[in-house]
Amino acid sequence: MHNKIDCQDERFSPKTNHIDSSECQLCEVRACGMCSELDTATLNDLRKITRSRDYKAGELIFSDDAPLQSYAAIKSGIVKLSKILPDGRQQTLGLGFPPDFIGRTYKDKNTYFVSAITNVTVCTFPRDLFNEYLKATPSLEHRLFELTLNELDAARDWMLMLGRMSAIEKVATLLLSFADRLYKSNSLQGIPCDETHFELPLTRSEISDFLGLTIETVSRQFSLLKKKGLIGITQQRFIEILDKEGLSLLAGQLKET
Amino acid sequence: MHNKIDCQDERFSPKTNHIDSSECQLCEVRACGMCSELDTATLNDLRKITRSRDYKAGELIFSDDAPLQSYAAIKSGIVKLSKILPDGRQQTLGLGFPPDFIGRTYKDKNTYFVSAITNVTVCTFPRDLFNEYLKATPSLEHRLFELTLNELDAARDWMLMLGRMSAIEKVATLLLSFADRLYKSNSLQGIPCDETHFELPLTRSEISDFLGLTIETVSRQFSLLKKKGLIGITQQRFIEILDKEGLSLLAGQLKET
DNA sequence: CTAGAGTATTGATTTATATCAAGCTCATAG
């Protein structure tokens, strides 16, 4: 089945590139993502149907209605999943960091948008071939299942936040969650970082879509947190957590995205 | 491994009963739940570690912090999953209908409560034995994966509702979702029913925990929908949908729980 | 160095929902 594929295959966009095995060795997806339970032979097979692809910040990766042509694994950058109501109201459902998998297996559509928040690099897999692979490789399905369970846990944490938290609690929760995720992600990639300083990769508008608030309310909560001495903000995007205790107290509960 | 189990096994509460094969034949879990892709032999094996158990409306099934001792599949009745903030604020995360599976595989805890909304009958599986089974049976894991993906879809639909809908839209969405789910569920079980009449199994308080509102707001929206002629209410719990079009318009978008 | 666009903050006002407070309905037990 795999030798059907070559560079001319119409399922691959011209913007894509082959992956070589040395790339896999350094990859977070290989380390702890969907590839982490594959043996070398299977990984090599999978690589034949895989192409690397870059997206610029803001670009749409998957639409909410177009038939799903491919799945993807995030190698670097951050994506968001979102839904839009007919009148334009938008809700972000979650963020994807390396080594997350994106795409709805066992359905022919996503029911949400996936778009790049920062510049993003992904490995893409043509849908039909990947599905055959998935069927034949229980260890791959097992790993995807685990990743999906984590996503479900995260979605449920955010439901509690969306339904029951005040604006300031939401913002505090988001900041802590980001501090944690960016620290872990950067550490894994060997990027020097510390737990209290980070660049918030989201605009205020993206934050408000995530928290179910408006831009103005988000902005006011940031100012409030600054006034209370819990955080410092420079250049609008660079956050320093000055009082993690205090922030956690405000956030109340949640720990992870 | 399975012959270790008998009625005296301490992992089984005294309130439980054996399952016989004729029961499975009529069961929704067998028809379209986690058992649906098991062959007869595997099903018979699984049945040896399975016990039936009843819960009364309101009873707690799984707690959010106690180590998970068993998993369960819902045979009849409705359960809710919920989270509680330290100060008591509560958010319902979703409802479980037959043939849903409950319990967080691959972790030793649920991070939420599961409780019976109506009287409920479940099949329970001791955690450690079920895990062995799961590892050995890819078709079972596959089915659980699919069920989990559906739960994730549902969770994300509700995130949009929680984050971006007004009170009246939330209530309209809930009613449509219930009409649909109860109709499907009852039809499957051969219970006579129609799509426009149903008994709402939730109290106003449970509804408000689900929608991220207060009891009073929920009540007001019901009254409003009645005044607009979209629904009829008798005895507070019996709902008649008088204008599905209008209700769907109000709800805006979502279709399923 | 400046203009301009995009992004963020801050203020004034409105509005949806929460909160507080009665009173009502319905099922059940005496």
Added chain:
DNA sequence: CTATGAGCTTGATATAAATCAATACTCTAG
């Protein structure tokens, strides 16, 4: 059949967040 209590509705008021509006910051391109 009536008393009781849990669950529900309705009204009055308070409040958090949305909306509307103006101004300020930050980066880029010229």
